Amino acid sequence: NAGVTQTPKFQVLKTGQSMTLQCAQDMNHEYMSWYRQDPGMGLRLIHYSVGAGITDQGEVPNGYNVSRSTTEDFPLRLLSAAPSQTSVYFCASSYSPPSGTGGWTGELFFGEGSRLTVL
Amino acid sequence: KQEVTQIPAALSVPEGENLVLNCSFTDSAIYNLQWFRQDPGKGLTSLLLIQSSQREQTSGRLNASLDKSSGRSTLYIAASQPGDSATYLCAVKGYSTLTFGKGTMLLVSP
Numbered sequence: 001n002a003g004v005t006q007t008p009k010f011q012v013l014k015t016g017q018s019m020t021l022q023c024a025q026d027m028n029h030e031y032m033s034w035y036r037q038d039p040g041m042g043l044r045l046i047h048y049s050v051g052a053g054i055t056d057q058g059e060v061p062n063g064y065n066v067s068r069s070t071t072e073d074f075p076l077r078l079l080s081a082a083p084s085q086t087s088v089y090f091c092a093s094s095y096s097p098p099s100g101t102g103g104w105t106g107e108l109f110f111g112e113g114s115r116l117t118v119l
Numbered sequence: 120k121q122e123v124t125q126i127p128a129a130l131s132v133p134e135g136e137n138l139v140l141n142c143s144f145t146d147s148a149i150y151n152l153q154w155f156r157q158d159p160g161k162g163l164t165s166l167l168l169i170q171s172s173q174r175e176q177t178s179g180r181l182n183a184s185l186d187k188s189s190g191r192s193t194l195y196i197a198a199s200q201p202g203d204s205a206t207y208l209c210a211v212k213g214y215s216t217l218t219f220g221k222g223t224m225l226l227v228s229p
Binding site for chain 2: 042108111
């Protein structure tokens with residue numbers, strides 16, 4: 001059971017570099033999301049998607065881009081990394097009700113996380 | 120805006136004790152509440168999911184209750200073990216947002 005798979009697990013970048021964090025799930029979940037976790041701040045939503053071709057911003061979207069071309073994959077792109085983006089990033093997915101009213105009501109499954117350091 | 124508070128922030132108990140972790144939220148208009156466990160350097164693992172129409176859910180030694188009207192949920196852990204040591208987070212699902220608490224760090228000593 002692969003579940004939610006994130007790569008890479010660790011990454012060090014220099015300020016201004018770009019990179020993509022990969023997220024894939026094999027549970028046929030419609031809903032996928034990216035969070036960042038920082039000490040004292042808890043988990044904060046960056047972007048989310050309720051299905052292929054549909055994305056939306058979360059609480060802290062600035063500096064990040066996403067796309068959802070398939071149900072399985074939801075990559076997170078940092079176009080020009082900044083030290084403030086040093087964090088642990090988590091991808092999470094969930095089954096979404098067909099009506100999609102107000103988002104989802106299902107159980108959320110997380111990946112193992114990607115630890116990013118921007119120097 | 121929904122605010123989720125978890126008290127205490129940290130808890131240390133000897134093995135075998137029964138314990139209660141608390142989660143409170145300010146907006147009672149929720150769809151569900153989910154409890155997670157996070158081990159150091161790892162992702163979050165779902166423990167229990169309580170829908171808004173439910174009062175409690177049980178899984179093994181874990182029991183979670185939900186009182187929407189008072190904006191509270193508790194996670195009861197029976198007969199705690201050292202392997203229960205982790206950070207426990209609750210997350211509240213509203214109409215368009217999912218709000219996490221900052222967690223309770225639990226240490227169970229042998």
